[in-house]
Amino acid sequence: MAATEPRHPAQPTPVADETYDVVVLGGGPTGENVADRVHAAGLSAVLVESELVGGECSYWACMPSKALLRPVTARADARQVPGLRDAVAGPLDTPAVLAHRDAFASHWNDDGQARWLDGAGIDLVRGHGRLAGPRRVAVDDGRVLTARHAVAVCTGSRPVLPDIPGLAAAKPWTSRDATSAKEVPGRLVVVGGGVVGVEMATAWRALGASVTLLVRGDGLLPRMEPFAGHLVAESLAEAGAFLRTGVEVREVRREAPGGPVTVVLAAGDEIVADELLIATGRAPRTDDLGLETVGLTPGAWLDVDDSLRVPGVTGGWLYGVGDVNHRALLTHQGKYQARIAGAAIAARARRVPILESDRWGAHTATADTAAVPQVVFSDPEAASVGLTAAQAERAGYRTRVVDQDLGAVAGASLYADGYRGRARMVVDLDREVLLGATFVGPGVGELLHSATIAVAGEIPVERLWHAVPAYPTISEVWLRLLEAYRD
Known part of the structure; x- marks a missing residue:
């Protein structure tokens, strides 16, 4: 299509x-x-x-993809709130979701x-x-x-379509097709574990497609902290998506236009799908x-x-x-x-x-080099700004990495029963300023701008003590991070 x-x-x-x-x-x-x-x-x-x-x-890209994803994450959040679980137990209204996407x-x-x-x-x-x-x-x-x-x-x-025999002739989906498709494919294979691959796997699985996600590396969202990809992968698996890492596509075949597509892996096994999304680069x-x-x-x-x-x-x-x-x-x-x-x-x-x-x-x-914010609108969301711990180390900074369980924050437990998430800040020990921050969990995209201000403004950690988070909000994780840094 x-x-x-x-x-x-x-x-x-x-x-x-x-x-x-x-x-x-x-x-x-x-x-x-x-x-x-x-x-x-x-x-x-x-x-x-x-x-x-x-x-x-x-x-x-941004607008249609997020319009597809918002009903998905809203339903996932509602299912973790007492009094709402039964009300949202059924499937998404696919025509309404697609119409919402079309309007945006x-x-x-x-x-x-x-x-x-x-x-x-x-x-x-x-x-x-x-x-x-x-x-x-x-x-x-x-x-x-x-x-x-x-x-x-x-x-x-x-x-960009990689140089795989038969791929171009099979007319796979690119990001444009994935965000504008008019029907839910019965079976969708997604190649690529970056933002596009993760978001579209999340959206189309929630709309009823059987989704298989093929990743050449060892995890999802490789440009973020490793725990981000791990938590998102867990959630996709719980939603019924199939994730295979460390795999390479050797050949693609589609015998007839609009017919099934066969993805042949280097290990020799084959996967048959109705559509194939390639999300491996630009x-x-x-x-x-x-x-x-x-x-x-x-x-x-x-x-x-x-x-x-x-x-x-x-x-x-x-x-x-x-x-x-x-x-x-x-x-x-x-x-x-x-x-x-x-x-x-x-x-x-x-x-x-x-x-x-x-x-x-x-x-x-x-x-562009010091304070780039990004949100992946998966379930759970993943949000980051600045350098990861590994990037900071490669750049030669002397750092301290502080991690916190987001689910232990009062605001998070109110947001959803069984809230699962994690927060990390990377501190430059020589200047006592943040180099980067990463949050994974429901609703964390709205936490990101505070971190972006801290990184771009090079605000001293001691001054951040005076930025008091409102109680009870998920933002209280900032206080927990600063306490752990001081201890």
Whole structure:
């Protein structure tokens, strides 16, 4: 089943002025925010988009996936609350869940986003844009846009299919298909144990699919603390999903379009399913952007400095913002980078000096390496920011790791009977500040921003003692962590 196709509104009237201060390639959240920031600073901007304004996040990633997952986690939480268990004992209402998903994906229509651009004073050009030399973008409708100050490449990333015999011909699901499918597959095989694999296994298993999750490594969520993947794997198994680790897919076969798909493992055994989701990685959407016209390599991730400017391009007019630079492939980080890039473009246009040594300044994207927050909306949720214990050790920090049982906190026991979860903070002993924090358990996504503030603000541990958590909330785990650190 193919991903839901975008539906474009009528083509807007061509713009008269083909020269702008800033040309933005890509109309996802990152591109929209770059255009908005430079426009707010008094610069003219045009946004070029070949699909839907709002991009991957709005139609095939963040919004539809979380709309699928919210009923799943709400039901799981309710089943652990006395007085509600019997009321939510039945199956999910699948048509209602899918309709909820469709509404949050705006039914794959971007009229609202296009109206927002118009109201913000940002021009929209629909079509595929390619660099055509310095400060020039050629659109496939024949027009050429020229930028006075900057071109920002915000074209994002796409799923990658590994080189497995028969895979491409079998037409597997990618993340787009998994979030926009109109029917629940009877049997679903998911290859990949990262965020997409875990979230989609959680959603479709709860909606009734028989799910088998195949992971090449030894666990789920490999970029988080190991206990995160362990707790999520336990929950998936309890929900009836099958998890196999340390496996490799050798071949894929689908004899007829829409028919069953056979996944052949390196060990020789075979798994037959109705759909196969490949969630093993992403690549930059830079292969057909004309990068070669300015001396760059097509199809490569864009190397950028901390103001998101691409070095080595004469005149310093090219920026790579969001997924295309591979710094942090998350929507909120792309929007963060857009704010930094927009401020830097505007400052340079006004010839305002940029203090590149100011690590947390308005023109420096430091959080991409020091304080990246992420929530996996599985059951239970997994949330982290900053460095894991292993990453901190590899980076040469002298650390202390503090763990706490989240279920022992009063607020957690009120949240759900038998609450299972864990919290960890990683402290830099030389500076007495947090390098990272991880929480796993129901509802922990809402704990994350406090940790992000602590990490990004480099708040001393002693000062955190004065940030008193309300009682009885799950946030009281902060007090337990600090007590354990002092003891």
